[in-house]
Amino acid sequence: MKKREMNRRDFIKWGSSLAALGIAGAVLPGCGGSKDPCSDLTGLTEEDKLTRVTFAYRDKTLIPAKKCDNCHFYIAPVGDAPCAGCTVVKGPVTPEGYCNAWVEPQPEGAPEPEIPGAPAEG
């Protein structure tokens, strides 16, 4: 199976397509103005913010068996920090969050999984 990776060029091309459709503005109202630290997107680039739209990130999963804290791409919070991180979706995520890139944790030494929902190479 061919490993599919999303490089910067693919992401920008994809993000531009979404922006052209007006999706980004419709899904990211009020970015940066929230007092919830896990919703604070301050400092993220537009490209970073688009990862949240592209993969339809939400801070509460609708699928109890699939949430950020049991996802392969999850980065656990450090110390008492309320927010976690992710190697796919940029910015803070919550342990109870979810997005369309969710992948079950892979065994140690396994190849890096494909990112579900990532744009195809073209």
Ligand code: SF4
């Ligand atoms: S890929 Fe999606 S489900 Fe997995 S940790 Fe990142 S935001 Fe959460």
